[in-house]
Amino acid sequence: MMLKRLIPAVACAALLAACGTTGGGAGAAAKAASVATAMAEADAAVAAGQADKAYTVLKGAAQAFPTDKTPWVRMAQMRFDANDYGMAIVNAQEALERDPDDTLAHSIAAVSGLRVTSEALTDLSRMKKINGDVRSEAQDLAKLLRASLGEEELVPGGAKSRPPAKRPRAPAAQTPAKAATSATSDPFGGLR
Template structure:
């Protein structure tokens, strides 16, 4: 089996919506060319797009066994891992179960991610709307008090939660390069 031809056929099958056939073609190509990273990379991208994060990570690891410096495979592993973590933490948060060492570890991981990408905030907070303008004229003592109260934030600002980003077939970390 010719590797470029197999990859093209798999891509065509995937674009036509036949993901099962695409996966079979990529598995055949991987068996026929055990040293090639391309079938595994295409599988990793396909799994990531299908939100099968565990399988995406496994396929990306196969790529890295063949090419330890493949940036796309590292990106897929990072994005798939973050998405899986975000889903799990979202479920835990709904049940108010993120406490103790789990919470501390999540905070440590968040700080590590912030440092790695050079950002202080992972997801930009929603903009706070300014209070409505008051009519001009003399301000009475009671109005001055309520105006200063409305200038204060209505609720404490919580640290942003990392949400899974939507990525198509493009490199999820291309903005960082």
């Protein structure tokens, strides 16, 4: 009687153990082949000029293999190349959730963030709205970037390496401070 109860329990435990194995064997090979197949299909779509199709293939691969970083890194690179920096950051962050040490994903996120920041600062400068807290925080970030990069200037060949530009005299209707602000078009001039 005891044996009749034990056989189903052992069979159930063996079945659960078989379902719980991951990693090795044919399952891992099938996964690698499927991700590799999706990457090849995405590459073919990009080569054919079908970036939307490639992105859809990669998105499907990311959903089918949620722990694999490869589709996310590739989507991040595609969005970066298309100047869609916001989505490049989002996709790079997804890759970094799967592999926090991925250098390419970190690079895409960092450079995309800098480009978004540069665009925003350029817009603010054009509207003459860089002042107060925005200006001081931008200067602090510029100092951090210089220290991180080991550079004295963020933009090599920038204002410090060029001879000073001759500024036109301020018209009588403008104050000297306003004339100096309008004479410079470099939004990062004060950040160097």
